[in-house]
Amino acid sequence: MKCRVCRGPAVIDVRRHNAAFCRDHFVVHCREQVRRALSDHHMLGPDDRVLVAVSGGKDSLALWDLLVELGAAPDGLYLGLGIGEYSDESGQYARAFADARGLTLHEVDLGADWGFTVPDAAAATRRVPCSACGLSKRHLFNTFALEHGYDVVATGHNLDDEAAVLLGNVLRWDVEYLRRQAPVLPTAPGFVRKVKPLVRLGEREMAAYCVLQRIDYQVEECPMAAGNRHLRFKDVLNSLEDSSPGTKAAFVQGFIERGHAYFDDDQTDASPDLRRCAECGAPTTAEVCAFCRLRVRATRS
């Protein structure tokens, strides 16, 4: 297998592009895909202060590295979730990455700062841990960005994440979630802009990027995510991708370019009527926001 660019020995193939790359040209490929995502979707302005949501996993560390290379000068925020050794190790990878490159990593710890952990929340609500985890991340990354003057939160959602979420939303015909699934969620009162610069890159590419750039990351799967619905959707999509390369990209890019318009506000009249949370001031449709309700339940038990 030879590199599509230089004809040297390839180290990875990307079948949906019918291409293989050597190390150097694979790194160029990843940068180009992120540059195109940033440009096509107008993700970053020239003076934007960017905050990367860092977990210590491959996607967020690769994203941070790529945004630094592309000149966005982002800082990172690591959120400690309190998932035992897994969280301890994840934090170590995030800190080591930032220290080695002289980057600024902020940290928020659910347990120390908010009095509960993801396992606490899962037990209190009797729902899957990923639900409390996702809710806490969305709330705390947004709140931190607002309080510290960041314009944008960049997350490591990649093509596979978006394909799996899209499959789940379509299987349930969840119109409201389909409306909100986009590479960019624009700035709104109480919300900073959210961007997904890895939307053109699969997670196999992100893992390869980390290996080739010698970025150490948390390889082990989150113990609380094992066997969840999201991972099952990814398995199904990868089976399709193996027999028909390009399926995931066609699914996601087709939705972004042609499908999403059918779920816009004007079509669904789904614009929520937002007010300020009585506890924390965050935008919410209820008197108290979902994060504050979660915190009360998790700290009561």
Next chain:
Amino acid sequence: MKVLLRNPRRELEIAGPITVTALLQRLELNPESVLVIAGDELVARDARLDDATNVEIRPVISGGEGTAS
């Protein structure tokens, strides 16, 4: 050769030489879901792995409900 697998972490002994594609077929692994690392180097699907190589098969699938790793 020694082959390290993860999630759960375990080690297998497999006779070489063998190509990456054949190794993944033998282990019934989807090539879309893993990377193959020989020694410290990433290797493509047509790479031939000899008997003395330490091989890691690293899963690339991760994540909770819509949250990025």
